Amino acid sequence: MWQVTGELHALDARRQWLAQRQHDLLAALRVRRDAPAGTQASVPGRVPVGEAGASVREISAPSARTALLIVGGVLVVVAALVFTVVSWGRLGIGGRAAILLALTACALALPRPLRRRQLTATAEASAAVGLALVLLDAYAAREAGLGGLDLVGPAGYWAVVTTLTALGAGAYGWWQRLRIPLPVAFLTAQLPGLLGTTASGGTAEDYATAMIATAAMDFAALYALAAHTATGPAGFRDRLGGEGAATALVTGARVIGGGWALLGGALAVAHATGASAPAEVMRAWVPLGLLVLLGTALCRGFRTLPFALRCGAEGVAVVALIVAVGAGLRWVVPSGWDVAGYAAPAALVMVWAAVSSVRSGRWAKPAGGGPLAPLPEAAAAAGELAAASVMLLLTGVVVLPELAYALTRPVVPGIKLWLDGHPPRWSWQLATAPLFVLWLVASVLAALAVLRARAVGDGHLDRPANALRNAAALAAVPALLLMPVAVGLPYAWVLAAAAVVTVAVAVDVVRRPGAALVPRLSALAASGALALLWSSADRAAVLAVCGTFAASAAVLAHILAAPTASSAERATARVAGAFAVLALGVEAFASGLTAGLPGHLAAFAVLAVAVLAACAAAAWHRIPGREQVSTAVEGAGYVLATTALALTAPHPDALSVALAVSGVAGLALALRPDRRRAALAGTALLIASSWVRLSLAGITFPEAYTLPVTAAALVIGHRRRTGNPETGSWPAYGAGLSATMLPSLSAAFNDGNWVRPLLLGTAALLVTVGGVRTRLQAPLVVGSGVLVLVGVHELAPAVVQVLGLVPRWVPLAAAGLLLLLLGATYEKRIDEARRLRDTVRSMG
Structure with a gap:
């Protein structure tokens, strides 16, 4: 098999090479056919006639020209730099200025005559050298102290130089119709803002302002370039060097401007959220306000930007606005409510964005089922909704530890209660601010679900609407049940509220099974899980809650398992039936422990529930349409039986009795026509029980008891x-x-x-x-x-x-040889194993 596979791979490789060779030869023949008379076209892989010994050119003439110009320009700039730094002191001030200015003037003046002679690339190289010499002139002038320039601070001096260089390079490139000066001008224009801030000794807020202002300048240049490139004369694109150069310059402006905006925004947000005084917050409002204006202008006024970039710009503006408002509210709201100051504006923006999406028809159901085209207003709404959602999610993450601690607070004393037998002293508290944030999340999700449902219409909800409704239900349940904790009500009242809510939702599901079943089931599961979790801190509470929930689940399973029920209702009935059995098992075990029984004896109460579950499953199986619920109840009984056996495992005497009871139950279950195989399990359990009993008796000759x-x-x-x-x-x-x-x-x-x-x-x-x-x-x-x-x-x-x-390497070598032998005869051994399996299966 391996040899055949190798040959096939070799043939495939050979075929690919031949196909490529055929393609090359056909192309060469077409070139010879189309070549003018009297010329000899070159054939790939063959030396042309009359040029014996000539090598094939691997670099085109334009590439060679570009390489020479780049290398030459770099060498000229390096030479000028060495001259300026090393040899400057040998000349007087007049000679220095004359030499550098002459070289700069020549380099900047050469592009025009070179362009007239159609030497465009050489003209571009000369312009690049000239712009580099301009910066060297500025450096040399300050080092020489011309006009007292050495007394000016370096940051301020270079801020002015880069500003003048950027303006001059842009004007020069536009006037001379050159490509390189315009990108040079754009890149040089990124420096004056930061250099000026450094010269003035600015703070972090000043640097953020400078970055955002630089981004605004970049996007303003981008707007002008994009507008002229899209609608202006073709001469504008020619000035930039063609469509490709214009697109590259526009893309570069987007990337650099976006980077400055994000960096400045992150710096402003960090200082606004970490401000230690209101004055610092007010200073941070300046860059945040600029960021809001920039993002809004880009999204709503810059229609030539792609849809995703416009959404991102609006999202950045919304984040800056929420942070600015939240940072200001920190000094107004009470202590501990800082996170609510950010959550509230985020929630308002989310609702506003959803309303805007509905009004603009963004969420409307398209005619014919096709996708909706992105509307101009939809970009702003989508960006606002995404940014506000992220901010609200972040505030939820901040309060999540406090909420999780409050939700699971009764678990630790509950574990100590059931392990030690003595109820510990504990307290249950929750601050109001985290609960307020949770309520905001639940309210916003509910509002979004309602708006989405109105937009979709037709009385049928799509997946986003259903997901929003389910999420709102899951968030509303803990928000509602934690309110008594935040108010300071006693433990009994809090647990009673959770149990009442669970039973009320179950009753509502029973009375209206077809109306919004999934959100109510989500709420039922959440409230029931919290009630069971919270009841663990008190024995009586566990008995009351488990008994109530078991009865409620049994009623729910009985009603929702009707023959006319839908598939969702039948699935709910199966889950409810299994939950009722499991809840009764917990009730039985907790009752035994409460009565003072040890765990291995209380396990027999769990085993009794498992036996009753098997009986109930047999009874339900005879009712038409209840077969699936019967299977779920029976499966839950098996889980309880396994749990009971595990609880009795450390005590062999109890284990023997539990195995015997389980075996008898298995034999009784085998009386059902569809459960004949249960006799095997029952017999095995009885045999295992006898083995455990013999082991306990210390029997050394078990054959005396087992042979009969x-x-x-x-x-x-x-x-x-x-x-x-x-x-x-x-x-x-x-x-x-x-x-x-x-x-x-x-x-x-x-x-x-x-x-x-x-x-x-x-x-x-x-x-x-x-x-x-x-x-x-x-x-x-x-x-x-x-x-x-x-x-x-x-x-x-x-x-x-x-x-x-034997030496230690012998077993390893033997194992290796065995593996090789098995690998070599793998297929044969498989065939033999299959024949053996078929032979055994064919037996009685």
Whole structure:
């Protein structure tokens, strides 16, 4: 297989190479065909006629020209820099000025005659060298102290120089119709603001203002460029060097301007939120206000920007506005309400943006089901909604730890109560501000759901509307149930309120099952979970809440499982039925612990509920349309039974009784025609119970007790199989064979004598041979399994001894060779395993 796969890969690679070669040859032939008469077109991979020995050109003439111009220009600038820095002191002031000014004037004057001779690239290089020399002139002038320039601060001096350079480069490039000076002017114009702020000793707010002002200047230049590029004469694009150069300059202005705006906004937001005095907040309002104006202008007045950028600009403006308002409200609202000062304006902006979206038709259902085209007003609404949502989400994250602590406060004393048996002293409190933020979130989600529903219309809600309604329900439940905690009501009143809300929602679901089922079920699940969680801090509360919820869930399952119910109602009925059983199990266990019983004895109450659940499931199964609820109830009973067995596991005497009760229940469950296989589980549980009991009694010869049971079980199984030939070998002989062989196998592993392994191995061999001759699964599987384990037990000491004598690398090498052998014969072994599996399956 590997060799065939390799050959196929090689053929594919060869075919691809031949196809590419064919394509190249066809292209070369077309070139020769279309070449003028008397010329010899070059063929790829072949030396042209008359140019023997000539190498193929790998660089085009324009590329070579550009490389030469770039390298030459860089060398000229470096030479001028070295001259200015190193050799400057050897000349007088007149000579210095004359040389630099002459070089600068020549470099700036050369582009015009060069353009007349169609040497555009050389003209661009000369202009670039001239602009670099201008900056060197400014540096040299200050170093020489011309006109007292050395007395001016470096930041202020270079702020003026970069401003004049940017203006001059822009005018020069526009006048000379050159490409390079315009980007140089744009990049140089990014520096004066920050340099001027540094020269004036500005604060962080001043730097933020300078950055945002620079961004505004960039976007103003961007507006002019985009407007002329889109609607102006073609000569404007020619001045920029074509459509590609104009697009690159516009994109660069967007990126740089957006970066300055975001950086300045982040700096302003950080200082506004961390201000320690109202005066600092007022100073931070200046850059935040500029950011609001810039974002609003870009979104609402700059229609040539893409939709996403306009949304982002409006979002940045909204964030700056919310931060400015929230930072100001911090000094007005009471202590602890800082986060509410940011949440309230965010909520108002969200609602306003949603109303604007509805009015603009952005949320309306499109005719024919197609997508809506983005309207001009939709960009502002989308940006406002996204930014306000992020801000409200951030405020929710800030108050989340306090809310989570309040929601889970009764859990810690509840754990101590049920583990130690003594109720600890604890208090339950919640500040009002986090609850206010949670109420804002719930109210905004509800308002958005209503607005979305009105916009969609037709009485059918789409996915966003349904998601908003469900989210509003989930947020409203804890907001409502935590109000008594914030007010300071006692624990009993808070728990009673949670239980009443849960029961009220359940009653409403029962009375109106088809009206907005999912949001009410979300509220029901949230309130029920909180009530159960909070009740853990008191024993009586657990009993009352679990009993009430179990009864309510049973009624809900019975009503919603009607034959005329919808699929959602039937699913709810299944969940309610399973929850009722689980709640009764918790009620039973809590009752046992409250009565003073230890955990392994209280587990029998849980086991009793599991048995009752099986009986109820059998009764419900006979009712048409209730089969799925019956299955859910039965599954919950299995969960309770497993839990009860786990609770009794540390105490073997209780475990033995629990296994026996579970086994009898399994045999009783097997009386149902559709649960015949439960007899196997019941028998296995009874056998396990007997094993545990024998282990507790300290029996060293379990065969004396298991052989009579095995003989009786085999006789009964044989008579059953004789009377009903369709009976399988497992129901007939599986339990009888396992009743003796498995306990004997366990005893053999703990017995150092050779008699029991010999007798057990002989019996297992006879059972295996009998299974093969009669073609029955149970004797074959049980006998061969026990025989293999007996062999492993007998060989283990010898294997350990041998491994202690051989070098340590031998087992590793043997394992590696074994893996190689298995890999080499993998398919053959699979076929053999499949045949063995089919043979075993074909047995009775």
